[in-house]
Amino acid sequence: MSSAFPHRHLLGIEGLSADDIRFLLDEAEQWVEFNRRARKQDGRLIGLTQINAFFENSTRTLFSFEIAGKRLGAQVANFHVDSSSVKKGESLTDTALTLNAMQPDVLVIRHEANGAAAEVAEVMGCPVINAGDGSGEHPTQALLDALTLRRRFGRIEGLKIAICGDIRHSRVAGSNLHSLPLLGAEVRIVGPEELLPPSPPPGFASFTDFEEGISGADVVMTLRIQRERMEEALSDSLGDYHSLYGLTRERLERLAPNAVVMHPGPMNRGVEIDGDVAEDPERSLILDQVEMGVAVRMACLDVFTRPDRGA
């Protein structure tokens, strides 16, 4: 593929091809070593304005987009919903039109509503990157997960990956369930019935028995229970989640010999994952994921602001 990328916005993994994903991962590779240098300054986004509009809290995504933009030379402005005119009743579209009038060159948006990034993209004159919309998609998380796995195993094809926990409410799962099979992984979904998708996507093995679901897996990607997106009754009904679905050291015995553990964060230790598993230097890729997040976001900011990208 040439340097021309055939998409104007990054709204989700759905709609990207395997080649599109591989292209973004290959672009991200160059930034991994760059980010390990003592001095990290590249000038390709000098003169461009990047707005990070976060309507929901974030640590990893917001700060890695900010760091990514600054390392590429962009002027980065962060929009914080709590101190914005959204609190006075301004709509999402009016907020987007207002930000657009300031002539940004790229808008990164996180929002609690599914489809918010697509809605904003309709009125923006610049590329829009979805940094997580409700329980919809979180495409840069899926890209950083893929980059982390590709670097660890040298491939994604053929890996047995168990995505575990609250899949129904997870935009991380929403994106990974598109990207990982496209890249050739064998993906299973594992969790209590009420946290699995209401109609499981075809082609995925699904398990409600955690130990059966993770058996022989090369990768366990465990997800936080997203109580903020649940009815109270569902949240209350989950009971002692850890005893049934918590990733403990004993349960690691069921995985393939060189298996790894991933979590997009933020994690709830003692709920979906134990602290000693999360910190296991042999098994846990959780901080590698964070590191790859900066490289992936640098690649996305670079690729999506190129003048020859898709219409």
Ligand code: CP
């Ligand atoms: N993984 C992720 O999106 O984390 P944050 O909510 O901290 O950005």
